[in-house]
Amino acid sequence: MSSKLRRQLWIICAAAGLFLTLLALDRTGAAAAVFGRNWLCLAVYLVPYLLCGAPVLRKAALGVKNRQPFDECLLMTLATVGAFAIGEYAEAVAVMVFYQVGEWFQDYAVGRSRRSISELMDIVPEYAHVERPGGAVETVEPDKVAVGDILVIRPGERIPLDGTVLSGESLVNTAALTGESVPRAVSPGAQVVSGCVNGEGLLRIRADKVFEDSTVSRILELVETAAEKKSKTEKFITRFARYYTPAVVCAAAALALVPPLFIGAWGVWIYRACAFLVISCPCALVISVPLAFFGGVGAAGRMGVLVKGSNYLELLARLDTVVSDKTGTLTCGSFRVSEVLPAADISETELLEKAALAESLSTHPIARSIREALGETEIDTARVQDVENISGRGLIAQVDGHRILVGSAALLRESGIELSEIKSGAATVCHVAQDGRFLGSILIRDQVKEDAAQALAEMKNGGVRRIIMLTGDRAAAGEAVARELGVDEVYTELLPQDKVAKVEELLASLSGACLAFIGDGINDAPVLTRADVGIAMGSLGSDAAIEAADVVIMDDDLRRIPQVMKIAQRTVTISRQNITFALAVKAAVLFLSALGAANMWTAVFADVGVAVLCILNAMRLLLRRNKSDDR
Amino acid sequence: MGAKTVKKKFSCEIDCANCAAKVEEAIAKLDGVHSVRVNFMMQKFTLEADDERFDEVLRAAIAAGKRIEPDFSVEI
Numbered sequence: 001m002s003s004k005l006r007r008q009l010w011i012i013c014a015a016a017g018l019f020l021t022l023l024a025l026d027r028t029g030a031a032a033a034v035f036g037r038n039w040l041c042l043a044v045y046l047v048p049y050l051l052c053g054a055p056v057l058r059k060a061a062l063g064v065k066n067r068q069p070f071d072e073c074l075l076m077t078l079a080t081v082g083a084f085a086i087g088e089y090a091e092a093v094a095v096m097v098f099y100q101v102g103e104w105f106q107d108y109a110v111g112r113s114r115r116s117i118s119e120l121m122d123i124v125p126e127y128a129h130v131e132r133p134g135g136a137v138e139t140v141e142p143d144k145v146a147v148g149d150i151l152v153i154r155p156g157e158r159i160p161l162d163g164t165v166l167s168g169e170s171l172v173n174t175a176a177l178t179g180e181s182v183p184r185a186v187s188p189g190a191q192v193v194s195g196c197v198n199g200e201g202l203l204r205i206r207a208d209k210v211f212e213d214s215t216v217s218r219i220l221e222l223v224e225t226a227a228e229k230k231s232k233t234e235k236f237i238t239r240f241a242r243y244y245t246p247a248v249v250c251a252a253a254a255l256a257l258v259p260p261l262f263i264g265a266w267g268v269w270i271y272r273a274c275a276f277l278v279i280s281c282p283c284a285l286v287i288s289v290p291l292a293f294f295g296g297v298g299a300a301g302r303m304g305v306l307v308k309g310s311n312y313l314e315l316l317a318r319l320d321t322v323v324s325d326k327t328g329t330l331t332c333g334s335f336r337v338s339e340v341l342p343a344a345d346i347s348e349t350e351l352l353e354k355a356a357l358a359e360s361l362s363t364h365p366i367a368r369s370i371r372e373a374l375g376e377t378e379i380d381t382a383r384v385q386d387v388e389n390i391s392g393r394g395l396i397a398q399v400d401g402h403r404i405l406v407g408s409a410a411l412l413r414e415s416g417i418e419l420s421e422i423k424s425g426a427a428t429v430c431h432v433a434q435d436g437r438f439l440g441s442i443l444i445r446d447q448v449k450e451d452a453a454q455a456l457a458e459m460k461n462g463g464v465r466r467i468i469m470l471t472g473d474r475a476a477a478g479e480a481v482a483r484e485l486g487v488d489e490v491y492t493e494l495l496p497q498d499k500v501a502k503v504e505e506l507l508a509s510l511s512g513a514c515l516a517f518i519g520d521g522i523n524d525a526p527v528l529t530r531a532d533v534g535i536a537m538g539s540l541g542s543d544a545a546i547e548a549a550d551v552v553i554m555d556d557d558l559r560r561i562p563q564v565m566k567i568a569q570r571t572v573t574i575s576r577q578n579i580t581f582a583l584a585v586k587a588a589v590l591f592l593s594a595l596g597a598a599n600m601w602t603a604v605f606a607d608v609g610v611a612v613l614c615i616l617n618a619m620r621l622l623l624r625r626n627k628s629d630d631r
Numbered sequence: 632m633g634a635k636t637v638k639k640k641f642s643c644e645i646d647c648a649n650c651a652a653k654v655e656e657a658i659a660k661l662d663g664v665h666s667v668r669v670n671f672m673m674q675k676f677t678l679e680a681d682d683e684r685f686d687e688v689l690r691a692a693i694a695a696g697k698r699i700e701p702d703f704s705v706e707i
Contacts (some may be wrong), residue, residue, distance in 0.1 A: 058701075066699055071649060107646075114672060224673045241649075290648060294672050 005107060012100050015052035019093050022048070026090060038087075045089040053080065053096040070245040072281050078249070079277035082256070083600065086267045088274075091600040095278050102608035106287050109615045113291060116622050117298040123176045123195035123216050125160035129153070131204065142194075143211040153203040158195065162214045163205035165190045170201030177219070177304065177554055195219070218546060222306050226297045229309025233575050237289045241282050248280040255594060268596065275593040278603040284582040288614035289575045295621030296571030305564045306552040315533050316551070316568035319464050320513035322456075322561075323503055325527075326471035326481060328520035329537050330558070331446040335365045337373035338427055342440035349374075351440045355432045358397040358404040360384050366430060369444050394430070405433040412438065427477075445477075451559050453485045458562035462569070468506070470499050500526050507532075518561065535561060571621060578614040585610050635682040636665050639689075642706040643676035645669055654696040654703050661695055663688040669696075669703075676705050 022044060050057075053076075060077040063069045076099050083092035128142045131150040142160040145151065150166065153159055159172065171183035174196045183199055186192055192205055195216040211217055230238070256273035260266045293310035300307045307313055327333050342351040352374045359367035360379045371379065385398040394407010405412055412419055412431050419438045422429055427445035431438070456467055469487045471478040471494065478492035491502055507515055507530070517524070517531035525548035528534030536549035537556055546552055553560045589606040592598035598606075645651045651671040658667045663684060668677040680688040689707070696703040 062699075062701070066653075068653060110672070114674065117673075224670060224675055225668075286649065287647075290672070 002111065005104070005111065008100075008104055008107075012052050012097065012104055015048040016097050016101070018051070019045075019048040019097055022093075023090055042084070042089055045093050049080070049093045049096050052100045056096065056099070070249065072245075072283050072286075075245065075248065075277050075281050078252070079274040079600075082270055082274040082277075086270050086274075088271060088600065091274075095274075095600060095604045098604045098608045099278075099281070102283065102611045105612055106283065106615060109619055110287070110291065113295055113298070113619060113622055117294070117301070123158070124220065125158040125194065125216065128160035129157075142214075145207050145211060147207055147210055149207045151205050151207055153198045153205060155198055155200050155202065157198050159192050159198060159203075159205070160214075161194050161207045161211055162209045163192055163207045165192060166204045166206055168201050168203040170203050171199035173197040173199060174555075177215070219306065222308055222546070222552075226307060226309050229311050231293055231310035231314040233314065233572070233579075234290050234293060234310060237285050237579075241286050244280075244282055248277065252277045252280075271600070272593055272596055275598060275600045275603040276590060278600060279586055279589045279593060279598075279606050281607050284607070284611035284614045285579060287611070288578045288582075288618045291615065292571050292575040292578065292618040292621060295618060296567055299567050299621050300564045303560060303563060303567075304554040305560050306546075306554065307564065307568075308550050308552075312533055312550045313568045313571055315514045316516070316565050317572040318514055319459070319462075319516050319533070319565060321466045321468065321506060321510060321515045322459055322464050323468045323470060323506065323515060323517045323527075323531065324487075325499075325517075325519040325524055326469055326473060326478060327446060329518055330452045330469065330485060331448050331481060333446065333520070335369040335428070335444050336447050337369055337442055338445045339443035340373070340440070341422065341443070343438055346439055351432060352442065354399065354404055354434060354439060355406050355430065355442055357384055357399045358387070358395060358406045358432075361387055362389075362395065366428065366444055370430070370442060373442075402434050403436075406430060446481075448481060448484055449556075449558060451557065455558035455562060456485055456487065458559065459565065462562050462565045464565075470494055470502055472496070472499075496524070496526070499524065500530060503527050503530050518558075567621070574617055574621065578617055582610050582614055636679050637682045637685055638666075638677065638679040639685070641676045641678075643669065643674055644702065644704045645671055645674060645676075645700070646702045647671065650700045650703070653699050657695050657699045658692045661688065661691055664692060667692065 026041075056073045056076050059071075060069070060073040063071055063074055076096065080092040080096050083089075083095065125142050127139050128145050129137050129139055129152040130145060131137050131152050137152055145161055151160065151163065155170070165186050165188050167188055169185070169187045171185055172192060173183045174193070176197065177193065177195045184196075186203070191208075192203070194211075194214040252273040255276055256270045260269045290310075293313060296313050297307050297310065300313070307316070324330055337352075340348040340351060342348050352370060356371045356374045356379055359370055360381050361384065383400050387395060387397040389395045390407065390411060393411040394405065396403065396405050398404075405415060405417070407430065409419060409421075409429070409431055412433050415433070415436065417433045417436055417438050419431055419433075419441075422441055422443075427443040430442045430444060432440055432442065459467065466488050467486075468489045468491070469478065469482050469485075470491050471481075473492060475492040478490050481487075482490035491498075494502065503515070503517060514532045516533040516535055517527050518535045518537060519528055520537050528536060528548040528550075533551060534549045535551045535553060536546070537553050537558070551564065553564075585606055589598050589602060593603060645654065648671040651669040655667055655669045658664060658669075658678075663681050665679040665681075666677075667679070668675070670677070678685075678689060678692055680692075689705075693703075693705050696705075
């Protein structure tokens with residue numbers, strides 16, 4: 001609790017204490033005996049009123065002076081001054097005291113939410129150790145570091161800027177940024193991201209970006225400005241308040257003036273108008289709706305999902321169609337040997353070894369995957385000679401004096417080698433032959449991400465009607481992956497511009513329903529921008545993706561999408577509950593007060609009580625910390 | 632025209648979302664201010680103004696904000 005809040009609490013308590021004492025004296029008749037005359041009694045009631053109501057009166061006066069008078073302060077000032085005017089001193093003070101209690105609670109709630117967001121965003125490095133040319137190490141503020149400076153990061157310290165490791169090996173903890181608890185191993189040459197915490201090793205890194213462009217600064221900027229992109233609900237509430245307050249003041253004025261002209265009883269009608277003003281105060285809505293969205297963005301952030309605005313949270317809650325890229329999004333984007341099919345008289349290992357030797361000098365992803373499949377075994381490149389690359393087909397090499405062919409069926413057939421046909425499906429096939437004899441085939445494919453099928457199923461449970469996959473890959477490969485994952489529709493062999501066209505076509509056919517595109521953010525920036533919600537995966541440190549996407553999943557986990565959809569749905573539900581509840585209670589009490597069935601006491605409890613309940617409801621989003629951290 | 636501008640961010644104190652909007656509106660009208668943000672939820676004040684007279688504009692902006700909303704204050 002800040003000192004300002006604490007001081008306000010004391011003032012409110014003092015005013016409330018004083019007021020209750022006065023009220024007790026008044027009700028027992030003691031007040032009349034002590035103070036006797038009316039004006040003295042008024043003076044005594046004015047003490048607690050002014051004690052806690054002074055800021056409200058001042059703000060109302062200031063609003064009038066600045067010609068923007070219609071706000072809560074004006075409502076409260078009019079209502080209480082009106083109550084004093086007709087001699088209802090106790091009611092006037094009660095309204096002011098309870099209104100201030102409600103306000104105090106709001107400030108407290110907003111402060112709590114704000115703090116839990118800043119804790120979540122506790123990723124800002126406080127200092128950087130710069131190694132100067134002489135070898136001396138100097139501690140400076142992160143924003144004083146220039147690109148190219150050498151930074152020393154000691155064990156347990158936060159990496160201050162994005163950079164490249166020059167020397168040292170360590171495990172870095174990216175949890176604060178991604179929610180991923182398994183530390184990432186880094187060695188010289190690796191890119192490291194600011195905001196991560198260094199593990200046990202000492203690292204020397206070269207700064208690649210200035211602080212302002214580093215990941216930490218960008219993420220903070222995003223989270224802080226997220227609240228400024230208002231959701232439709234928030235905009236509705238703001239607009240609503242703009243017309244609502246003046247309308248209520250006019251209605252109250254009519255209530256106070258019109259009936260008495262015909263039937264008299266001025267005091268009664270003024271009293272009812274004052275009660276009307278008190279109930280109609282819109283603070284429950286004005287604060288609780290943005291608070292709910294703020295909490296939703298914060299809760300998503302805690303999982304490592306950056307939502308760039310409340311409006312996207314609202315869209316995520318009602319996703320209709322999800323379009324996803326394949327490579328790198330649903331699949332790992334790295335090739336792995338999925339099957340080894342040796343000919344009759346050779347073992348799997350021998351086949352792999354021959355292929356690996358022939359491919360030992362190649363950097364092609366297929367060559368790499370074959371070498372990886374062979375495991376630990378060191379490859380002796382001296383055994384390999386005269387490697388000839390045949391573009392798009394494979395290669396021919398001399399291994400231990402034998403002529404080895406590794407490549408497509410076409411390559412082998414050209415050399416007059418007979419081979420058996422293989423049903424490859426999603427895989428790429430690599431045939432191997434030695435001295436004109438067929439040795440067998442190796443199937444290589446891009447791995448589907450472990451959780452992809454589960455994540456897609458959860459999205460469907462969350463209300464997504466259609467899941468569509470777009471890929472530039474061959475039809476056979478794309479369709480095999482689609483079948484495996486349970487995707488509804490698949491479009492294959494698309495060029496990047498075809499993907500944009502496809503998404504535009506889908507958007508047009510949806511007529512307003514919400515479409516999300518999931519991509520890895522590296523080459524699908526245009527599609528990310530086109531979609532209603534662009535979701536970029538695993539793009540920590542990729543500027544283009546963070547720029548183009550509306551939602552950034554910082555670790556590579558597809559399951560974050562159904563999770564963030566759930567948060568979005570909860571946020572929208574909570575803000576709807578608040579709007580409905582507040583409006584319903586207010587409408588009911590307004591009606592009663594106009595009829596004279598509700599007095600000012602009911603009014604003030606209806607107003608403050610509703611506000612407190614709405615705020616508590618909105619705060620549920622942030623307080624459900626452990627639940628959303630489950631994985 | 633075409634003068635270089637700088638953007639700086641400060642911690643600020645502002646009481647309500649409505650007050651923040653009012654203060655923002657008032658400051659945006661000032662001479663030399665290119666863009667201004669008063670973020671109630673994060674309690675952040677961002678001002679973009681001409682580089683060479685940034686401090687002067689900043690002072691004017693804070694004064695204008697205080698006129699509208701006496702509780703508005705900025706940590707410099």
